[in-house]
Amino acid sequence: LKTKTRCVSDDYLERGLSRFRGELRSNDLRLSQARDALVRCVLQQPGTFCIKDLVLDLTRAGVQGTHFATVYRAMPLLIDAGLIRTLHIAGADAQLYEVAFERDPLPHLLCSSCGRSIEFRSKALELLRSEIAQRFGYELSADPIRLRGRCELCH
Amino acid sequence: LKTKTRCVSDDYLERGLSRFRGELRSNDLRLSQARDALVRCVLQQPGTFCIKDLVLDLTRAGVQGTHFATVYRAMPLLIDAGLIRTLHIAGADAQLYEVAFERDPLPHLLCSSCGRSIEFRSKALELLRSEIAQRFGYELSADPIRLRGRCELCH
DNA sequence: ATTACTGCAAAATATTTGCACGTTG
DNA sequence: CAACGTGCAAATATTTTGCAGTAAT
Numbered sequence A, B: 001l002k003t004k005t006r007c008v009s010d011d012y013l014e015r016g017l018s019r020f021r022g023e024l025r026s027n028d029l030r031l032s033q034a035r036d037a038l039v040r041c042v043l044q045q046p047g048t049f050c051i052k053d054l055v056l057d058l059t060r061a062g063v064q065g066t067h068f069a070t071v072y073r074a075m076p077l078l079i080d081a082g083l084i085r086t087l088h089i090a091g092a093d094a095q096l097y098e099v100a101f102e103r104d105p106l107p108h109l110l111c112s113s114c115g116r117s118i119e120f121r122s123k124a125l126e127l128l129r130s131e132i133a134q135r136f137g138y139e140l141s142a143d144p145i146r147l148r149g150r151c152e153l154c155h
Numbered sequence C: 001a002t003t004a005c006t007g008c009a010a011a012a013t014a015t016t017t018g019c020a021c022g023t024t025g
Numbered sequence D: 001c002a003a004c005g006t007g008c009a010a011a012t013a014t015t016t017t018g019c020a021g022t023a024a025t
Helices: A010-025 A033-043 A051-060 A068-080 A123-136 B010-025 B033-043 B051-060 B068-080 B123-136
Strands: A084-087 A096-099 A108-111 A117-119 A146-150 B084-087 B096-099 B108-111 B117-119 B146-150
Touching: A010 A033, A010 A068, A033 A051, A033 A068, A033 A096, A051 A068, A068 A084, A123 B123, A123 B146, A146 B123, B010 B033, B010 B068, B033 B051, B033 B068, B033 B096, B051 B068, B068 B084
Parallel strands: A108 A146, B108 B146
Antiparallel strands: A084 A096, A108 A117, B084 B096, B108 B117
């Protein structure tokens, strides 16, 4: 049972909610209680998470009647608002997400054995991205690059 | 309806089957007619493919009673034999695969709009991989690196 | 008030599993 | 002939959708 939450300041939550409100406003959508709770929950996720994680966390936190349908329907909004992004990972049977708000889309090392992921920065890699994008006429997304392998602990 | 198949020599198919037989033998498994047909079908897939593609192709080719369960159960064997590898792609609702047999695991540019993927080679990228692996004590898998974005046609 | 959102249930889709029977080595 | 593999159906799991009622602006 996952219980950890990322430790974030109240300010961070408010900035996130504010960004979300903006996104909603510009689409004539509304900030329901469910969405408010969802955004707070999402922004506190420690690492990668899936829909089920969110529903469990919200239920555990005493938010009444958090339904899968509601969360599923809200995810595209959170993505459009730049609060989260999707991951595309080997063997995951549900869609995984990670927080994107005020976080650089860092490349990841992902251990295919234990699932632990390491973020890393590499100037060279960023150079390469732009070089490649140019060479092939690509407009690259901000998605982190993922390298899969086995981490030190799982060798 | 996808009808295209990758044009491959009979020799290539035989080498693939031979490799597969080896894998089976060393695990006391058997080459059934269904698996024979499946391997041939798989090795002729033009680009990325999913289970449904294989079942449809086989049915279309007149192979009787190709069942999803059978194909699902065979996939891990094909992977272990090095004939195919899995991909991990945004928004795909089914697991995607690509042929790996006698093909380098090339990095890809993947268009998130049209799904078209471009393979590319980059010496610099390979250098980077090993540098990163070393720095973080990672033993990288041969999985192709994927950069997502929008291709020239979809700008 | 208007129109979006939620809860619920049901549908659609992908994947896995159990078991009786058929096939391979 | 001794496993192993297949066909089929049913179970699981994830995600989507329809609709009647509730809530946000």
